[in-house]
Every structure is written in C-alpha cells, then in structure tokens.
Amino acid sequence: AHEAIRPTDVNRMPEKLTGVLEPEELKLYRLIWQRFVASQMTPARIAQRTAEVTAAPPAGQTDTYLFRASASEVVFPGYMKVAGVEEKKKDENGEEIDRLPPLAEGEGLDCLEWLSQQKFTQPPARFTEASLVKALEENGVGRPSTYAQILSTLINRQYVEKEKRALKPTGLGMNVNEFLVSNLNELFDVKFTAGMEEALDEIEKGSIEWTGMLKDFYEKFLGWMAQAKGPDANPEMVRRLLDLTGTIHEWAPETKRGKRTYSDPTFCESVKKQLDEAAKPISERQVDALKLILARYKAQIPSMDDALIEELGLKNAMVRQAEAAEPPRPETLRKLEVMKNVKFNEPRTVGKKVYDDAVFFASLRDQVQGNKRLSPNQIVYLDRLVMKYSDQIPGFESMTAELGLAAAEQRDDQVSGPLLELMKQIKEWKPAVMRGKREWDDKKFYESLARQFAQRKQLSIKQLASLKKLISRYSAQIENYEQAAEQYALPPAKKKAAAAEKSDETI
Secondary structure (H helix, E strand, O other), rough: OOOOOOOOOOOOHHHHOOEOOOOOHHHHHHHHHHHHHHHOOOOOOEEEEEEEEOOOOOOOOOOOEEEEEOOOOOOEEOHHHHHHOOOOOOOOOOOEEEEEEOOOOOOOOOOOOOOOOOOOOOOOOOHHHHHHHHHHHHOOOHHHHHHHHHHHHHOOOOOOOOOEEEEOOOOHHHHEEEEEEEHHHOOOHHHHHHHHHHHHHHHHHOOOOOOHHHHHHHHHHHHHHHHHOOOOOHHHHHHOOOOHHHHOOOOOOEEEEEEEOOHHHHHHHHHHHHHHHOOOOOOOHHHHHHHHHHOOOHHHHOOOOOOHHHHHHOOHHHHHHHHHHOOOOOHHHHHHHHHHOOOOOOOOEOOOEEOOOOHHHHHHHHHHHOOOOOOOOHHHHHHHHHHHHHHHHOOOHHHHHHHOOOOOOOOOOOHHHHHHHHHOOOOOOOOOOEEEOOEOHHHHHHHHHHHHHHHHHOHHHHHHHHHHHHHHOOHHHHOHHHHHHHHHOOOOOOOHHHHHHHHHHHO
C-alpha cells in the first residue's frame, strides 16, 4: 500500500502557517491536516428520525395517503468536528431546516397551508475531476495511483475538455465511447473492470494463479476483438464495386498528409489484390472507402444511375462527397488571410511527437487553396492557432465576430510580467535532470512561460504558482529579491542559495 500523505508534526496547525505557505498550499495543507486528525478521532453518533403521517380519506373515498419525512441529528460530532462536516444550514430563525419538530405518536395534525411548486427533471450534472474520481472509487475502477493518469489521458487525447470545473465530452470522446460500448461492451463494463481489480488483489494474496487468470482473460479478449472488427464484407459486393472503377480513366493526383501518401487508384488495386488472394477478408471500413471513391468519380461511371446507387448502398457516400465538394467557408478564408504574416514558434517535441504550427498551418492553407472545405475538427485546430497568435494580428479584438471566434476571457494578470522580467537577471541555470522519462529543465520552462505570456498577456493560476517557485530557486541571482518577495508574495529566499553566495564572497 502507498504511504499516506500526512503532516510531519500534528502540532503544526494550519493557523500557524498563515503567511508561511502560499494560499493554495495552505488550503491543501489544511485539508491534509484535518483529514489526518479526523482519522484519529472518535466516530460520530447520528440519530435518524422518521415521521409517518397518514391522511384520512375524504367522505366517499377509500384511498389513504402516507407521507414520510426523515431527518438526521448529530448527537455527538466526534471526528466530524475537525473535518468541518457537522455544521447544518440554518433557517431565518436559526433552527436547522432538516430537523423534525417535536412529535408524538397518534398526534393529530392540522393543515395550515397548501404549497405547490413546479419542478422539472434535470439531467445529471457533468463530472468534475473530483466527482469522477469519486465515481471510480465507488465502482471499484482503478486505484488511487492510477486516477491521475486516467484524468490526464481523457484530457490529452481530447476525449473531454474543461468547461470551468466540469469535464465536457468532445465529439471525439462521444464517438469513441459509442464505438467501444457498442463493440466491446463486456470489456468496458464497470462490473468487469471492478472484477479485474478484485482478481489482481487475489493474485497478490496468492489465492489464485496469475497465469490462469490471464489465460481466461486473453481468450475472452480475442473473442471481443474479433467481434469489434464487425462482419467481413461480402466478396461478391466488393467485386461489383471494383468493377465500376474500370471506366475511370482520369484519377486525381495523389495527396500527402503528414508522412502518409493517399492514392485512389493504388487503394483500389490493393483491395482487388486482397480480394483475389483471399488470404485476408475485406473489412467494412475498406468498403466504405471504396464507396467514397466511386462517389467521387461518378461522372466517369455511366452505369451508376439512381437505381444502382440505391442497390449498392452508395447513397450515404454520395451525400458525404457532396458535402466535401462544397467550397471553403468564407470565415475560413478570412482566418487564413489574417494569419499570412504570422511568425510561428519553433517546433516543439513532446515525447516522440514533433508539433510544428507552421507546417500544420501550411497543410490547412494548401487544402483550402485546392478548393477543399476543412472538416469540423480542422476548423477547431485552426481557431486555436488564430487565438494563439492573436497578438500578431492587427485589430484582432474587433474582428472576433467576423471570424466566428469568441474573445478569450482575460484575467487581470499584473504579476507574471514583472516576475518574468526579474528572471532575465539569471545568468547561471541549474542543469536539466531526468525523472523517469521526463526531462526537467528550468531554463526551458522559463522560456516556455515567457512565450505564452507574450502571446496571451497572462498565465494561468497554476503556471503563476510554478513561476513563483521557480524564481525562488534562483533568489541569489535576483537583485532585491526580499523586496520583490514581499511585493509579489514570493516564497522566502532559499537558504542554500544564500549560503553559497556568502561562500563565494569569502573566497
């Protein structure tokens, strides 16, 4: 089990650390301290009362109506006292609104007033990070050590996006969810995942052999994967579709997207070869791509009339091709126009991937210049580029409506700029260190924050907190650091840094 996060000294109460810790750090420490102390206290005692009221039926009727009300009352708060959960809401008279009045069994009640209130069913609230972790815990999915990774995966793969505190599913996330639940329902069932967690616990205890459990799972997994691929395409239908390509004489030139090259005639030849060899069945995905090609070259296929389109199931492909053939949107052309003089940042490497804004923008521009409309996902990424480099676009604020963009919400950040300016005094940076597979480089991190501030004129709250910690590590190289620390609520100067500076002066 993982060691608990707890105070090193319970006598270091949160109140004593006010002014020593940053506000966000103090909130976190207070939570840790309260949870630790609460875990050592006596359990709370709670009395629950239930009152049942029976309404006598009117004359001539036999139906009896039963009304029930319940309320809980804390008899002894125990651990709840320090955890801060024993407080109850008060009404205007100072009484707890969920406390039942004194009642006696058999007591008659008089109707004082009829109250009516119209209510509508509300959809479930969206998950926040905290409520999602709670749901994972309640369903036995994952472990505390994996919750952070689960959340980061959802965000990094753009399955969800943060909307204030809520996690809002993206179109990609909903499509992936629909596919997985539809095709791998058993694998992604909450009960199955929780059962796997229990099996891992049993393996740890030595109750079951891991080889047997893994064998059973793998056999099921192979079946699920085969089922997810869907049924194989009808070879006869594929042959009829391929025969229609025989009249096509003018093929569109091949296109390159990233490292992949796409060629319509090459794809058709590969499907024909696969069908002739019969070593591997044709997938429905290949059939869909083949139908799109036929829709693209309909003008060169005389026999493809409405009856044949209906018979071969080409109607959907024809609709998609018609949409793709529409010219680029006017606002897309305008966005590309205003960004033609933008100076893009240098490419950045994240893991094995290289992100180059200039190359990505050029690919979108080339597609539009070829009179091809951008997909909804491409428009989303183009909008992000426009917002990212908005400081280089003259009069950007006045053209957000014209471009179909929402103006970015600005936070009054009057601290990040001066701090970044102070850090220009740093001449000697600490060497980069590797922690696992990640490189931690103070200088690169500072340069990244400086670039983002130059673009957006603000840093996020988390980025600002990291910047304050970073500058404190180099306090010995910052002139009048103590004065800046008081003005911008920086951590105190590092003692080791001060000692090293004093040693240099002595030498």
